[in-house]
Amino acid sequence: MNKLLLIAGGSTLVYAALALLMGVLPGVELSNTAPGPGVNPLSELQAQGRAVYVANGCSYCHTQQVRPLQQDKVFGRPSAPGDFTYQTPELLGSERTGPDLTNVGERQSSLVWQYIHLYNPRAVVPQSIMPAFDWMFQVVDSAPPGVTAVPLPKSYAPAHGVVVPTHDAQALVAYLLSLKQPPYPGADSSSAAVSGAASATAPASATTSATAAAPGAASDEAAKGQALFTATCAACHQATGEGLPGAFPPLKGNPVVNAADASQHIDVVLHGLQGANVGGVVYGSPMPPFGATLRDADIARIINHERSSWGNHGVPVTAAQVAAERAKGH
């Protein structure tokens, strides 16, 4: 009996002590982490949306943790302890089959895009493998007052009637749009300490790896422009430059993109646009500003890609022109 006591009891005691030390105590201690500046609890609708996110296991493909690594800069500044105070259950995730969502409300702020993408991701991102959450929507004859129908592309729209989001979809999208990182004072120095690079929140120092190398040949520049366009713009304007009818305006044949004077084109990319009118069609969803997240050279590359693709023939721009436009302000 004594031997049994030693093996079973002794090892269990050792284990209990280690569980306390490595599991319970860090849990207790870190549960008291104070919220960072600008970190607030969710609204009621957003909290309901978070519950929908959890119930459907979104975090098995989408992380919500930005690491202090170069490759994570596209997702925002490195996550800080104070970001997680109101996040129970935690949603850091262990796989990134889809992109990180820590800052998606900032990166993809279009309500319309979020609805179309949720209904069927392939309607806006052809290569996406995310499941279609069309069961969070209803098909009705006409949208009830106060609700806007989702402007789906023809091939995804139902034959009759229009598609409107259910409460679950509204809550989920409200939650996604609430995912915005507040600027964190310590982020800059802590990321520099780890990866030796500056934070993505400061526009002047923001870099993407695609442009980290020294500028090379013209084809190299074009490839970088295309990569930046794919990462930043194609979700709405599409790789074909044709946009989505009724949702996002085309760049192909767009007068602003083909104008000899590029200042308006640059201005839209830097500062965003509300109520765009292209070819007599007014588009309701706003275009977000990119002046804070992209540096001048990258904006020039994106603009040049748009001006030279899909039969467009706009005059190329330089980073200096973008800088000048930025200096002018909005």
Next chain:
Amino acid sequence: MRASFTAQGSATTDCDDRVLASVFGAYTVSATFWLLFATAVGVLMAYKFGAPDFWPGQWLTFGRLRPIHTNDTFYGWASLALVGIAYYVVARSSRTPLYSAKLAWIGLALFNLAAVAGTIALDLGYNDGDLEYREWPWPIRLIFLAALVVTAWNLLVTVARRTTKDIYLSNWYILGGVLWTCIIAVVAILPWYQHGLGQVAVSGFYMHNAVGMWFTPLALGIFYYALPKLLNRPIYSYALGVFAFWTNLVFYPIIGSHHFLFSPLPWFLQTTAIVFSVAMLVPVWGGSANFLLTMRGRMQEMAHSFPLMFIFVGVIGYLVGSTQGTFEAFRSLQEVWHLTNFTVGHSHLTMYGFVTFAIWGGVYALLPLATGKEPSRLGLGLHFWTALVGSFIYVISLSVGGTVQGLDWIRGLPFIQSVADMQSYWVWRGVGGSLMLLSHLVFAWNVWRMTYGRGQSPRDDSAAADGAAP
């Protein structure tokens, strides 16, 4: 120190043997059902990676199926199978009847109830957060905890009533595993100290301990019993086994935070986890060397014995999978592999290449001894080779693909490029997964023949029958 257990227990009657055989058989059959179910769910998910609009609807989205796959693999398949074998090993090596068949049946019912209820709850969208391996709503995890407690008590009293002087090494690992897991389950369920970042720390602790302090010790317990039994020679070093037991106990609980490297968890917690991930090489290499040295010089026999082949693959899976885990914990490699499909490959190398092969080795080595019925050699061969080739394809495709994925991110390509680049690797993963499912169907057939069906004639269990065959 060495307990010889090749002779059948002196204190047991025929009736006791029949009870033990029916408990062992029922746990194995039940576990096999969960293996088939969880693998089928896995293959369906693999298919959806290539055809995301196939079989749509909320009940079959990846986010709901994924925890069903992992939880049913863990708590349906592996837990039930390991407990079934543990009952047999503990009773036999203690040369005493099982303390209570009734408790074993209650445990079986509770384990199954938890798995059924957990599966339904997850598919309906009820969970306790997307917290890996503890997604089941807490009342269901309480049912699982009750099953654990019942099992621990039953095993503990059985060992206490042993007629041998010593407690054989297998029972150290088995008793340790069930008792420690009761603590893990309690730590995971209690809600009031887990908020925000605190919960992240608990998740890191839990997700690795649920694997490493439950499946690992029980699977090692099987090795320590089945290997000497099949080879008819004692374990190479009993002392090394004891040493590995204590080092595993002290090092393993500390490494959980390596799942959250580069996260906002305190840096010292992450670094401590890395240091002890390296320290884990001591019990892993010590244990593996012990098993391999026990097999030394008997390769000829092993090649003729499928139970030994399964155990050999399990030992190699333990050695390679755990060593890989140590390397993955280094910050430099984690930069490339973390959050990619490489991790999924790693978890299949360990849960499949190690734990599942160990279970199969244990079932094929011991269940025929209990029931007196053997599967056919064809069934054994089909199962072994299909499972081995399938898991090879699975692990290699995701390891290579995951590396490509990580490098895509480092090169700063648009994110969607990493999804597109994975497509061919996901196809190969599906091929591997389908072969694995196929092998599980063969396993189910073999289990049927060893339990309720008509098996081959009973073998002479005083020697390793398969090994002795020309």
